[in-house]
Amino acid sequence: MNLPGTFTLGPGDGSARTGRLTTAHGEIETPVFMPVGTQGTVKSLCPDDLRTIGARIILGNTYHLYLRPGDELVAKMGGLHRFMAWDGPILTDSGGFQVFSLSGLRRITEEGVTFSSHIDGSKHLFSPEKVISIERNLGSDIMMVLDECVPYGADRAYTEKSLGLTTRWATRCRAAHAPLDRGQLLFGIVQGGFFKDLRAESARQLIDLAFEGYALGGLSVGESRAEMYDILYDATPLLPADKPRYLMGVGAPRDLLAGMAAGIDMFDCVLPTRNARNGTLFTFQGKVNIKRAEYREDDSPLEADCPCYACRTFSKAYLRHLYVARELLSYRLNTLHNLTFFSRFMAQARQAIREGRFEAFRTAMEAAYPETDA
Structure with missing residues (x-):
């Protein structure tokens, strides 16, 4: 079996492509859709159900698992795979989207994001180093860096400032992540709002950090489908062709087709389970x-x-x-x-x-x- 992080491209059709990503808990054929298991479970299903339906990788949420039951408890229980009895690959997001959606309950600084728990109001800090520590405790196969998800409609000045912060946070995440520590891969997240030149700059800066994969964040946040596709088709080719490409939080069938046509390999969304x-x-x-x-x-x-x-x-x-x-x-x-x-x-x-x-x-x-x- 190949080493974790190995990504091999298969036959393609135009920009659409197939591939195979090796992780510590198995290989994933791409393009792939990842069911969302926010709190260590895909709602109403058990792991045997997921295997039966053909799920090859699921997504866990760093923010929710940190607050409850706690990443240290999960580590004590043998990691998220053992805790939830799922032996396939797991991707954990950074929790950034959930934190930023708290709006008035959080404050962004160079150090990280200070926020109040939606459960009990307690105060917490998500720094890049803290997020990597949480994801290491969870034991996910793919970890995401901490980034700022820029709200739709943000002006250029705010978006440019946010992009600089996201890159600095990504740099700190990369430094905190021991190379392929226990086989855990680390993906960077391209931001830049709806400004194509800022997206290009974000991609360039993250590529210099040599992540194991790259995601497009900050889409499907309230924009029109035409606006999303415009950024999608422009930004995807900027990502390294030899690394997996991940479109975060997008899951409508029409949008999955557009993503695949652009050359995206990985998708996740709560849409099928919520619907x-x-x-x-x-x-x-x-x-x-x-x-x-x-x-x-x-x-x-x-x-x-x-x-x-x-x-x-x-x-x-x-x-x-x-x-x-x-x-x-x-x-x-x-x-x-x-x-x-x-x-x-x-x-x-x-x-x-x-x-x-x-x-x-x-x-x-x-x-x-x-x-x-x-």
Whole structure:
């Protein structure tokens, strides 16, 4: 097996590409979608479910796990993999997005971010060094640097100042991270808001720090889809072609297609799990709102060729009944289906890229997920 951090490119189709990333807990075929397990669990599912649906890597949240149960406790329990009984790769974000979303509850300085816990109001400091220490305790395969997620609409002066801070924090994260410490990889995060020259400058500065992978942050934060795509297509080619490229927090099918077309390898989003709990299900024919009255007497499966337990076993009428009755089983079955769809969707996309028919696949899926319903 290759050493952790080895990234090998496979067949491509235009800018879309396939690859294989080696981590300490296994290899990941790319492009890949990562289910989000914010607090050490993908909501309503257990690890066996994730293996069955084909998940190869999941995401954990540094902010939430630091506050509860605490990264030191997780380390004492043998690390996050052992604690949650998941033996596959894990990526942990830096917690920066959650901290910055606290708005009035945090203060940014050169040292880091001081914030008040949303749980009990206690004060905490996330410095670059502290974030690396937390992620080391969690034992994730891929760690993210601390960055500032610039709010949509920020002016150039603020964005430029923030970019400088993000680079200095990234430099400190790199220094605090022992090279491939216990096989843990470290990814840098390109910022720069919606200014293309600042994005280019951020990419250049981070490439000089020689990270094991690179992410685009600060997108899907309130901008239009056209604005997001404009930055996506301009900034992705700036990232090293021989390193994995990660688009953070983006997960609508149409946006995954755009990301793959730009050359992105990794994605994550709460969209499939959150939508499952809201009764919105994804199929290859488009979205299904299982709450609708039209499904009250529908005896057919949600998706006839879907291998998930929900589709193999139950009717739309039953899934609707569970949701309307607010039964806990509804959240579990809906989540099983949505993450199965995303796993199949990415597998079919990889195959289409390998066979040189990605644009045809993209066209067909965009028809199922028009821009007004993506």
